[in-house]
Every structure is written in structure tokens, then in C-alpha cells.
Amino acid sequence: MSDSNSQRKMTEQELVSYFFDAVNYGHIYNVYQPKMNHVTGRMIGAEALMRMKHPLYGLQMPSDFIPVFEKNDMVFSADLAVCENVCKFLRKCIDEGIPVVPVSVNMSRYDVYNHDYVEQVECIRKEYDIPVEYIHIEITETSAIGGMELMTDVIDKFHELGYKVEMDDFGSGYSSLNVLKDLDVDVIKLDMNFLSGDIGGRGGAIISSIVQMTKWLNTPVVAEGVETNEQADYMKSIGCNYIQGYLYSKPIEEAEFKEKLKKLDHEPVVTENELMHSIKSGRFWDPQSVETLLFNYMAGPAAIFTFKDKKIEFVRVNEKYIREIGMNLTAKEMLGLDLLDSLDEFNSKKLIDALNKAIITEEEVTCEVWRTVCSKICGEEKVLIRSELRMIGRAGDQYLFYAMVRNITAERRRFEALADSEKKFRMASENNNTYAWEYEISTKKMRPCLRCMRDLGVPAVVENYPQPVFDSGLFPMDYYDMYMDWHRQLAQGVEHLETVIPLTAERIPFRVMYTTEFDENGRPLKAYGSATLIVKDEEQK
Numbered sequence: 001m002s003d004s005n006s007q008r009k010m011t012e013q014e015l016v017s018y019f020f021d022a023v024n025y026g027h028i029y030n031v032y033q034p035k036m037n038h039v040t041g042r043m044i045g046a047e048a049l050m051r052m053k054h055p056l057y058g059l060q061m062p063s064d065f066i067p068v069f070e071k072n073d074m075v076f077s078a079d080l081a082v083c084e085n086v087c088k089f090l091r092k093c094i095d096e097g098i099p100v101v102p103v104s105v106n107m108s109r110y111d112v113y114n115h116d117y118v119e120q121v122e123c124i125r126k127e128y129d130i131p132v133e134y135i136h137i138e139i140t141e142t143s144a145i146g147g148m149e150l151m152t153d154v155i156d157k158f159h160e161l162g163y164k165v166e167m168d169d170f171g172s173g174y175s176s177l178n179v180l181k182d183l184d185v186d187v188i189k190l191d192m193n194f195l196s197g198d199i200g201g202r203g204g205a206i207i208s209s210i211v212q213m214t215k216w217l218n219t220p221v222v223a224e225g226v227e228t229n230e231q232a233d234y235m236k237s238i239g240c241n242y243i244q245g246y247l248y249s250k251p252i253e254e255a256e257f258k259e260k261l262k263k264l265d266h267e268p269v270v271t272e273n274e275l276m277h278s279i280k281s282g283r284f285w286d287p288q289s290v291e292t293l294l295f296n297y298m299a300g301p302a303a304i305f306t307f308k309d310k311k312i313e314f315v316r317v318n319e320k321y322i323r324e325i326g327m328n329l330t331a332k333e334m335l336g337l338d339l340l341d342s343l344d345e346f347n348s349k350k351l352i353d354a355l356n357k358a359i360i361t362e363e364e365v366t367c368e369v370w371r372t373v374c375s376k377i378c379g380e381e382k383v384l385i386r387s388e389l390r391m392i393g394r395a396g397d398q399y400l401f402y403a404m405v406r407n408i409t410a411e412r413r414r415f416e417a418l419a420d421s422e423k424k425f426r427m428a429s430e431n432n433n434t435y436a437w438e439y440e441i442s443t444k445k446m447r448p449c450l451r452c453m454r455d456l457g458v459p460a461v462v463e464n465y466p467q468p469v470f471d472s473g474l475f476p477m478d479y480y481d482m483y484m485d486w487h488r489q490l491a492q493g494v495e496h497l498e499t500v501i502p503l504t505a506e507r508i509p510f511r512v513m514y515t516t517e518f519d520e521n522g523r524p525l526k527a528y529g530s531a532t533l534i535v536k537d538e539e540q541k
């Protein structure tokens with residue numbers, strides 16, 4: 001019907017006077033662009049895009065005619081025509097037994113002001129008897145600017161009727177984050193064209209942090225305008241597998257789209273994260289919310305991080321956390337850092353074991369690890385951090401954790417100093433009434449003090465301690481079970497043991513004590529034992 005010689009862009013005037021004919025004679029038609037899962041290669045949905053073919057001037061593109069229709073209050077009818085085309089098409093497919101996917105239609109920001117847009121869409125859907133899950137509505141961020149309440153209203157109405165709402169062109173506006181926080185959308189469409197250029201540089205960092213954030217909002221992201229494998233792979237690498245763009249397909253005509261539906265496997269969009277089940281998601285990111293205030297000011301030193309594939313990334317830390325650990329970074333600088341980078345192999349394993357235990361038991365798990373931190377004053381420094389870890393959400397193999405921490409370095413050092421002085425004291429105790437010995441936990445070797453050797457005839461090294469002291473009668477058999485159990489406790493890291501035992505052939509009461517020495521990772525190394533003769537007045541106590 002078109003004369004190719006006269007094909008050209010129509011003028012505003014021509015468009016306005018042509019509009020009603022276009023709607024009434026079916027010159028407005030749809031093309032469809034698939035939305036794909038880049039990982040599985042399956043189709044997850046499609047977007048209906050408006051086209052207009054004038055009998056004389058040929059194909060007209062939406063960027064040329066939609067602004068004119070919007071200006072002249074005509075876009076509403078055009079959008080409904082697109083919606084009706086979608087329903088008609090889906091009805092045909094369903095009737096022919098062709099599997100279908102959800103198709104989204106674009107809602108102009110001018111439709112927001114037209115109060116019965118929602119009702120009209122619902123009316124058309126019902127007329128064609130299309131299940132509501134097959135129609136999605138795309139709204140743009142810019143529709144909300146200046147009319148947040150109207151927008152929220154429209155979204156609520158769609159939700160009440162069971163429609164999914166997608167946020168189109170996310171990232172293009174000035175207040176993306178605020179919009180996201182306030183509008184309850186089901187899918188976010190991130191336009192690569194707005195942010196592209198260098199996915200390796202700033203653009204990439206912005207995209208990655210947007211994707212990171214949308215995860216905590218529990219909202220799937222579709223990257224649009226993806227033209228190259230490089231872009232698609234980058235999106236995949238930051239955890240966004242849903243893709244729409246020329247890489248997979250240009251917008252195609254109905255017949256071709258129908259063939260694709262027949263050929264390609266489909267799959268539903270899934271919310272990748274069910275992580276935020278215990279935190280109200282929108283409020284979590286709102287700097288003014290009660291949740292944020294609690295986290296920042298009421299909680300002790302705390303961090304929220306994700307755990308996946310032996311990677312631990314901070315999502316949020318409060319000021320107290322940074323101070324407690326003694327770090328030199330701002331909360332913002334910490335986001336995305338891998339905690340395991342500050343741990344050596346032993347401590348990494350220890351922490352990962354604790355996280356896995358917290359996952360399995362769903363209970364709070366305590367873990368102490370040595371971390372290397374850079375502090376302003378001391379440069380690189382080792383700190384011992386005790387964390388109470390609790391899993392607060394999961395999605396597939398990704399877990400969200402809440403950690404309350406305490407820096408126990410000073411405590412541990414004090415204890416070490418104490419153990420050290422005790423050791424010196426005991427080993428030097430050739431004095432009065434004390435016998436002392438050193439017990440090596442891993443080898444069960446005991447080395448006595450000179451006095452033990454001289455007075456009691458204990459050899460310089462006793463293997464398989466404490467069995468021999470019962471064999472020789474130095475310790476009474478009544479205490480066998482108890483004393484054997486002590487040595488098991490020492491191996492498990494008990495810090496101090498103390499009781500009265502009657503020793504030697506004469507069964508004289510001695511106060512027997514152990515103090516354990518640990519390595520820097522908290523593993524028990526040695527225990528220093530002593531037996532002190534109880535003087536009469538102590539005995540009476």
C-alpha cells in the first residue's frame with residue numbers, strides 16, 4: 001500500500017490530522033522485542049513497541065510521532081490500541097496452542113493523568129480473556145516526577161488487579177534512587193544506552209551499584225539496549241542475566257515473533273533474591289527511615305554483608321563498626337570490599353566454617369578471627385574480632401548476614417601477658433610449696449620443673465601425660481576420670497582449671513591449677529600446670 005518514493009517523516013500537522021484514521025484503520029501496529037535470559041538462552045518475556053505505517057509516507061517511528069501525540073493528548077488512544085493488539089495476538093496464540101510469554105506495553109506519562117487508563121487496560125484484557133500475568137505495564141521514571149502520588153496510585157491499582165509493573169529507562173532520571181524507594185515496581189529495566197560508553201569505567205561502576213542495590217530491593221533487573229556480547233557478559237558478571245536488545249533480536253513483526261515463541265524455550269522471571277525477608281526493603285535504603293536510624297545509632301558495631309562463593313562483601317556498615325575495627329575507611333568505601341581479603345588462610349577458613357554453621361543451624365554463631373586492617377595511626381595492624389553472626393536471608397547460593405562485632409585484641413593481649421607472667425612464675429617456682437609443669441597439648445608431653453624431678457622422681461619428659469602419674473601412684477585413681485577430662489578440656493581450649501587433689505603417696509592436699517596458652521588464632525598450645533601445697537589456714541576455708 002505504500003509508495004516507497006514518498007516515504008518520509010510526517011510533519012506534526014500531518015500526524016495530528018492523520019491520528020484518528022491511523023487508530024481506526026489499524027495503521028498503528030505492534031512489533032515485539034524478546035527479553036531473554038542470557039544464561040539459559042530462554043525467552044522470559046517481550047515488549048510491545050508501537051509502529052505506524054502511513055499508506056503514503058510509510059513507516060513512522062515512535063520517537064517521531066509519540067511526542068506529537070503526547071502534546072496533543074492523543075497518546076492515550078494509541079497506547080490502548082497497542083494494548084488491544086497485544087491481547088488480540090496473545091488470544092490467537094493461546095487458541096492455537098502456542099506457548100506465550102508476558103508482554104509488556106508502554107504507558108505514556110500522559111496516561112498517568114488519564115484516570116481510567118488502568119480500567120481501560122483491564123477492560124481490554126478481559127474482553128480477550130488473557131490471564132493477567134501475561135500483560136505487564138512499563139512505566140518510566142520520568143512519569144513519576146512531579147506526580148509521585150498519582151503514580152503510586154496507578155501502580156497500586158495495577159497491583160490490585162494482579163498486573164506486574166516494570167520501571168522503564170531506569171537510571172536516566174536524576175532521582176533514580178528516590179524513585180525506586182518510593183515506587184513499588186516488580187521489574188527494573190536498566191537502559192545501557194544511558195550509562196554506556198565505558199562499562200569498564202564509571203558507567204560500569206554505576207551499573208554495578210544499581211544492580212547491587214536492586215538485589216536488596218528484591219527486584220529483578222532487565223538490561224535493555226544490549227547490543228554486544230561484551231555488554232551482556234558484563235551484566236551477567238554483576239548478577240544481571242536478563243537482557244533485551246539487538247544482541248538477541250531487533251523488534252520484530254508479529255508473524256516472526258510468533259515463530260520465535262514456537263521455537264524458543266521460555267521461562268518465568270524469578271526474583272533472584274529472597275534476602276530481605278526480615279528487613280523492609282525500601283526503608284532499609286532510606287537514610288531517614290527508622291531502620292537506618294536504628295542501624296546507625298542504636299545498634300552496636302554492626303555490619304551487613306553477603307556471602308557467596310567464598311566471597312564476603314559488605315553491603316552496609318555503621319560508623320561504630322568502623323571505629324571498633326579501627327579502620328581508616330568511610331562506610332561508603334567499605335561497600336563491596338571482600339572481607340576475606342583481610343584474613344589469612346587459617347582465619348578465612350575459620351570464618352567461612354562459622355558462616356556455614358550459621359546457615360545450617362539458622363542460629364547465631366560466634367567466631368573470632370584475626371584481621372589485618374590499615375589504620376591511620378599504626379599503619380597495618382592485626383586485630384582480633386569477635387563476631388556474632390546471624391543469617392538474615394538467602395537467595396539460591398547467596399546469603400545475607402548481620403554481624404555484631406567486638407574488637408577483643410586488647411583483651412586477648414592482656415590474657416597473653418598474664419599467661420606469660422604465670423608461666424615465668426611457675427617455671428621459676430623452685431620456691432616453697434609449688435610444683436610446676438608444662439603440658440604440650442598436641443603431643444601430650446609433659447615437662448616438669450626441677451623440683452618435680454628432684455623431689456618426686458618425675459622424668460624430664462613424660463609421654464602420654466597424664467596416664468603415667470596414675471600408674472606411678474602420684475595421683476590417686478579416684479581422680480582419674482576427672483583429671484583425664486581436664487586434659488580433654490584443655491585440648492578444646494579451656495582457659496583455666498583449678499581444684500584440690502590429694503597427691504603423693506601420703507595423699508597430701510594440693511591446689512592443682514592449669515592455665516592455657518593460645519596461639520594467635522586462639523588455638524590452645526600449652527597448659528601450665530601447678531600443684532601448691534595447701535597450708536593449714538587455707539584448708540580450713
Ligand code: C2E
Nearest residue numbers: 049050062063079082106107108225226227245246247251
Ligand atoms: P523504550 O520503551 O525504551 O523502548 C526501547 C527502544 O529501544 C525501542 O525503540 C527499541 O527498538 C530500542 N532498542 C531495542 N534494543 C536496542 C538496542 O540494542 N540498541 C538500541 N540503540 N536501541 C534498542 P523504539 O521502538 O523506537 O521506541 C522508542 C521509544 O518510544 C520507546 O522507548 C518508548 O519510550 C516509546 N514507545 C514505543 N512504543 C510505545 C507505545 O506503545 N506507547 C508509548 N507510550 N510509548 C512507546
Ligand code: CA
Nearest residue numbers: 047106138168
Ligand atoms: Ca519500554
Ligand code: CA
Nearest residue numbers: 168169191224
Ligand atoms: Ca526503555
